Amino acid sequence: MHITVVGAGVTGLSCALELAEADHDVTVIADHGPGDTVSARAAAIWFPYRVAVADPDLSADHLLERSLARFVGLASTAASAGEDADDISDDLPPVEMRRGLVRERTATPDRSWITPVVNVLGADAVSEVDGGVQATLPMIMTPTYLAWLMDSCRIAGVRFRWRTVESLAALCAGEYGTDSPDAVVVAGGIRGGEVLGGDAEILPVRGQIVVLANGDGDAGTGDDTGPHLTDWLIDDDNPAGETYVLPRVDDIVVGGTAEVGSWDDAPDAETAEVILARAEAAVPELAELPILGHGAGLRPGRSSLRLGLLTDDELPDGTPDIPVIAAYGHGGAGVTLSWGTAERVTELVATLG
Numbered sequence: 001m002h003i004t005v006v007g008a009g010v011t012g013l014s015c016a017l018e019l020a021e022a023d024h025d026v027t028v029i030a031d032h033g034p035g036d037t038v039s040a041r042a043a044a045i046w047f048p049y050r051v052a053v054a055d056p057d058l059s060a061d062h063l064l065e066r067s068l069a070r071f072v073g074l075a076s077t078a079a080s081a082g083e084d085a086d087d088i089s090d091d092l093p094p095v096e097m098r099r100g101l102v103r104e105r106t107a108t109p110d111r112s113w114i115t116p117v118v119n120v121l122g123a124d125a126v127s128e129v130d131g132g133v134q135a136t137l138p139m140i141m142t143p144t145y146l147a148w149l150m151d152s153c154r155i156a157g158v159r160f161r162w163r164t165v166e167s168l169a170a171l172c173a174g175e176y177g178t179d180s181p182d183a184v185v186v187a188g189g190i191r192g193g194e195v196l197g198g199d200a201e202i203l204p205v206r207g208q209i210v211v212l213a214n215g216d217g218d219a220g221t222g223d224d225t226g227p228h229l230t231d232w233l234i235d236d237d238n239p240a241g242e243t244y245v246l247p248r249v250d251d252i253v254v255g256g257t258a259e260v261g262s263w264d265d266a267p268d269a270e271t272a273e274v275i276l277a278r279a280e281a282a283v284p285e286l287a288e289l290p291i292l293g294h295g296a297g298l299r300p301g302r303s304s305l306r307l308g309l310l311t312d313d314e315l316p317d318g319t320p321d322i323p324v325i326a327a328y329g330h331g332g333a334g335v336t337l338s339w340g341t342a343e344r345v346t347e348l349v350a351t352l353g
């Protein structure tokens with residue numbers, strides 16, 4: 001089938017790759033390339049955060065487990081190829097399994113995330129420790145991961161068009177330089193409702209981050225660039241404000257904020273200072289590391305993830321009789337749910353015959 005995917009963030013690219021690998025002819029259309037999406041702001045760690053899955057046809061655990069299993073597979077591919085020095089290449093998925101701590105501060109902490117982890121990785125992947133739960137989870141190095149996804153899409157034959165879609169009817173009629181599709185997937189993130197004539201349930205949850213250089217850990221040498229961190233920390237219930245420290249290879253993403261209803265996607269200097277102060281209180285080594293940059297993005301919050309085939313009533317008047325699948329509203333867990341979403345979309349397309 002000819003499928004047009006609207007969106008080149010982690011959701012759109014994952015759907016496009018999965019569909020192309022299932023032998024569909026796929027075109028992605030988007031007005032922001034992967035490096036310029038909310039997805040590129042995510043650190044990202046596999047962790048369900050600020051996402052609701054209320055649709056009775058969907059199981060959050062199932063989507064999470066499918067994604068987790070795929071990321072574990074990608075991390076394993078990268079790790080085993082990396083063991084052979086000749087094999088190290090830019091073509092490897094930038095995903096690593098990393099140990100860290102989910103800090104707990106309440107009498108009844110939300111431990112729902114543990115079930116998918118244990119189901120996929122076994123009971124040894126998590127352990128209760130003083131102050132929280134330690135776990136080994138995938139760390140996905142965006143934006144290099146998005147570049148890897150896009151390359152993988154191209155290799156699988158996906159075509160890209162860089163345009164704003166203003167009308168679903170025009171898209172279905174092939175007026176944006178794409179073929180007239182047999183089905184459309186809307187993976188537009190916070191703007192997912194735009195092409196569908198609006199969505200009153202979408203609500204931005206602004207997140208701000210500071211990116212620090214990760215040091216080389218060569219203390220005492222002339223070239224010492226500071227401590228090298230590998231372990232992550234998630235401390236969402238920190239009374240001073242939600243705090244996370246997510247070390248990648250060369251840098252460390254430090255957050256954060258969760259401002260519900262704010263449409264401001266520019267980083268704010270005062271907020272950055274507060275974020276850094278909180279993070280340094282939790283991980284003092286951070287104070288030694290230089291700031292590489294600042295970022296902010298709008299998590300696509302929604303009353304519930306919108307993932308499914310839309311009915312005629314849900315489509316704007318005048319939309320031709322072409323199946324439209326919604327895949328947006330992933331809140332703070334778009335990367336975490338990306339492969340589960342892509343697999344679900346591909347299953348739905350298979351039912352269209």
Ligand SMILES: Cc1cc2nc3c(=O)[nH]c(=O)nc-3n(C[C@H](O)[C@H](O)[C@H](O)COP(=O)(O)OP(=O)(O)OC[C@H]3O[C@@H](n4cnc5c(N)ncnc54)[C@H](O)[C@@H]3O)c2cc1C
Nearest residue numbers: 007008009011031032039045165188189207297334335336
């Ligand atoms: C600071 C921060 C940290 C985060 N950390 C994590 C994390 O650690 N783990 C995690 O899982 N998630 C994290 N998230 C959440 C995650 O980033 C989002 O859930 C995810 O990026 C949503 O991806 P998406 O592909 O659906 O949307 P986006 O990345 O926003 O992509 C939307 C795409 O749709 C296109 N588009 C939309 N409308 C149109 C139109 N009309 N015409 C053409 N193109 C259109 C855009 O151009 C873009 O290409 C974080 C978010 C923030 C802000």
